[in-house]
Every structure is written in C-alpha cells, then in structure tokens.
Amino acid sequence: MFLYLLSHYLKFFMTITVLAFGVAKDIFNAPSIQLELVNDATVMSLKYTLEQQYPRLKQLSSYLIAVNNEYALPEDYIHQRDEVAIIPPVSGG
Template sequence: MGILLFGVVKETAGCAVLDCPAYIKDVATLKRWLYEQYPSLQQLSSLMIAVNRSYASDDQEFTDRDEIAVIPPVSGG
C-alpha cells in the first residue's frame, strides 16, 4: 500500500509516496513506524493521518484498499 506524503514529510522522506509494510493496519502503528524511519518528524508540532481523505484518529484501522495520506502542520495567512 502506498502512503501519500505532503509538505515537510515529503521533503524528509525524499519522495511523495512510501510503501507501507503489510503489518501496519492502524494509524497509531503507522505513526510509530514513521517516527522510527524518520526521527526528525517527532519535532513537528503535529502529524495528521488521513484515511480516504478524512482525518483519522490513532485507533482507526485501514486496509490496503484505503487511501492513506500523511499531513504535516499547516499554516495560512
């Protein structure tokens, strides 16, 4: 399953899409994996995960058919 990356997360990973390991089935596990792979992401004030274009809580599960996106903090003016 591909995970879409945006903003500073995309820059940190050096790509727009990451392959998600098969054992990851929920948002909390995905976040832990991302922090292990890219420790600098822990310095962000927040890291949101969207499942099928809706923000997801840490306990939300997903399948390989879902669209998963990692969204860093955003600001506007």
C-alpha cells in the same frame, strides 16, 4: 513454533502507499513511500512505524494521518488499498 509461524503467516502483511505533503515530502525525500504493515494496523501503529523509519517526523510540531481523504483517529484501522496520507500542520490561506 509451527503454530506461531502459521499465525504469523495468516495475519498477512500489507504494503500501503503513504502520500506526503509539505515538510513530510522533504522528510521522505519523495511524494510518497511504500510501508509494510500488518493487516489490522491502526493509525497509531502506522505512526510508530513511520517514526522508526523517519525519526525527523518526531521533530514536527504535530502531524495527522488522513485515510481516504478524511482525518483519522489513532484507533482507526488501515486496510489494504486505503488512501493514506501524512498531514503536517496546515498553513493555507
């Protein structure tokens, strides 16, 4: 039990800010939200956590995650202080 708690503690949690645009801003009801993630979180686990808290995201036709102004892959890691943004289907032009 102690070892479990220790390892849990050592894993650390980080709080990241997720920027939202377009329809995602409406779903969050804010231009950004704070999210607690484990330190080695991937884009995939970020999306899972987001969808647990904001189920309406699952109704979108699709959405991507950008990390530091670049489209990220599901297996990419997210680090503390990264700039993370949710990118709903784009419609510029």
